[in-house]
Amino acid sequence: METSPTQTWSQRFETALHPAIAIFNASIGFDIELIEYDLTGSQAHAKMLAKSGIISPEEGEQLVNGLEQIRQEYRQGQFQPGIEDEDVHFAVERRLTQLVGDVGKKLHTARSRNDQVGTDTRLYLRAQIEAIQQQLKAFQRALLTLAEAHVETLIPGYTHLQRAQPLSLAHHLLAYVEMSQRDWERLSDVSRRVNISPLGCGALAGTTFPIDRHYSADLLGFERVYSNSLDGVSDRDFAIEFACAASLIMVHLSRLSEEIILWASEEFGFVTLNDSCSTGSSIMPQKKNPDVPELVRGKAxxxxGHLQALLVIMKGLPLAYNKDLQEDKEALFDSVKTVKGCLEAMTILLQEGINFRPNRLIQAVNEDFSNATDVADYLAAKGVPFREAYNLVGKVVKTSLAAGKLLRELTLEEWQEIHPAFEEDIYEAIAPRQVVAARNSFGGTGFEQVQRALQVARNLLDEQ
Incomplete structure (x- = not known):
């Protein structure tokens, strides 16, 4: 059935839509994104209709071939639907009827746009999840490559954005590998609920035709079918779950972005930015701006917002399908586009956009009191109760700050005035490299643990 702003839907309607309402109602401007998936789903539906005897095998073949021709026309830019088609589904059906005649009008037998769009959206999202997972792996590999080059590079570790304890830079980078791994696994979990077929649920109540829903689901690679037709056409939990997973990916990218922005500042000076991944100022010629991480931080x-929009769309909808659900697509499409773009940009930034400055980093870990905990640990290892040792070291830091000294600058006599347990080996114990190396507990920043973590991460990526 063709529709346009100048036509009525059926004999039920006496007049056509107002032209402005037709434009307002149309989704072709954005749901054209689904055309390849609509064609694939329609081909499976046509094959199922033929297998079930609802149409003849010859008609099924005509429909499948006609749909494939539309695919090629679209890819070559020869098929460009407009507002008169309202949505991608009508656009395909109109063109199919032009190609194969009245047989094209049989394609919609035993199907509603409600289960059709649900099928298309799931096929689209399933493919996009796979693509994003591949990008996550590339991002993780970029982090690993950088980490492998900086196992013994030290960097200040922070809590409350205050100097806390020195770390292996590789350990710091590996934290983002762990976050990204959770993102990958989360998407795999979401994909299980994306991969359920609503095709055959009809408008809301199923169909009177003897269809084979499991056959069409198998053709499309779905793992199972919805067992309740009402739920099948109205469920958008999978879209919300994806938006949540996408939001967490953006949280992690944004956290790394914020750190890179700080590290690139004059105040930190931990990294320099390469020209290929930074821009300048229109008025201040000395500046080099971290545009990539700033944009990622902003795009989060x-x-x-799309996650919130999807939640609000769904929260008040009675069963089954409602036109509100048309609004899910722009949120979903833009979330996919944004996540993919940010992952690509951040991967390039890690691969060729930043350079760490080891000399500045070692200077940074040598100029603070982040080894104070190791002094307390030193005393505790010699039998002093930790809380007593903790309080003693707090006093040492206080008096050292007042005297303008670092802990490594105290004489042995000054150490022994604090507590007789201090010996010459205190200086080795509080050296930044030893402070890092000593934290060799499982999952810690000790160099041995970092090497182990690198190998585990490499093996995991190779297996996935």
Whole structure:
């Protein structure tokens, strides 16, 4: 059935839509994104209709071939639907009827746009999840490559954005590998609920035709079918779950972005930015701006907003399908586009956009009191109760700050005035490299643990 702003839907309607309402109602401007998936789903539906005897095998073949021709026309830019088609589904059906005649009008037998769009959206999202997972792996590999080059490079570790304890830079980078791994696994979990077929649920109540829903689901690679037709056409939990997973990906990218922005500042000076991944100022010629991480940090808000939008769309909808659900697509499409773009940009930034400055980093870990905990640990290892040792070291830091000294600058006599347990080996115990190396507990920043973690991460990526 063709529709346009100048036509009525059926004999039920006496007049056509107002032209402005037709434009307002149309989704072709954005749901054209689904055309390849609509064609694939329609081909499976046509094959199922033929297998079930609802149409003849010859008609099924005509439909499948006609749909494939539309695919090629679209890819070559020869098929470009407009507002008169309202949505991608009608656009395909109109063109199919032009190609194969009245047989094209049989394609919609035993199907509603409600289960059709649900099928298309799931096929689209399933493919996008796979693509994003591949990007996550590339991002993780970029982090690993950088980490392998900086196992013994030291960097200040922070809590409350205050100097806390020195770390292996590789350990710091591996934290983002862990976050990204959770993102990958989360998407795999979401994909299980994306991969359920609503095709055959009809408008809301199923169909009177003897269809084979499991056959069409198998053709499309779905793991199972919805067992309740009402739920099948109205469920958008999978889209919300994806938006949540996408939001967490953006949280992690944004956290790394914020650190890179700080590290690139004059105040930190931990990294320099390469020209290929930074821009300048229109008025201050000395500046080199971290545009990539700043944009990623900003774009996180877009994805968070889409999650909120999807939740609000769904929260008050009675069963089954409602036109509100048309609004899920722009949120979903933009979330996918934004996450993919940010992952690509951040991967390039890690691969060729930043250079760490080891000399500045070692200077940074040598100029603070982040080894204070190791002094307390030193005393505890010699039998002093830890809380007593903790309080003693707090006093040492206080008096050292007042005297303008670092802990490594105290004389042995000054150490022994604090507590007789101090010996010459205190200086080795509080050296930054030893402070890092000593933290060899499982999952810690000790160099042995970092090497182990690198190998585990490499093996995991190779297996996935």
């Amino acid at each position: 808000g877009r994805v968070f």
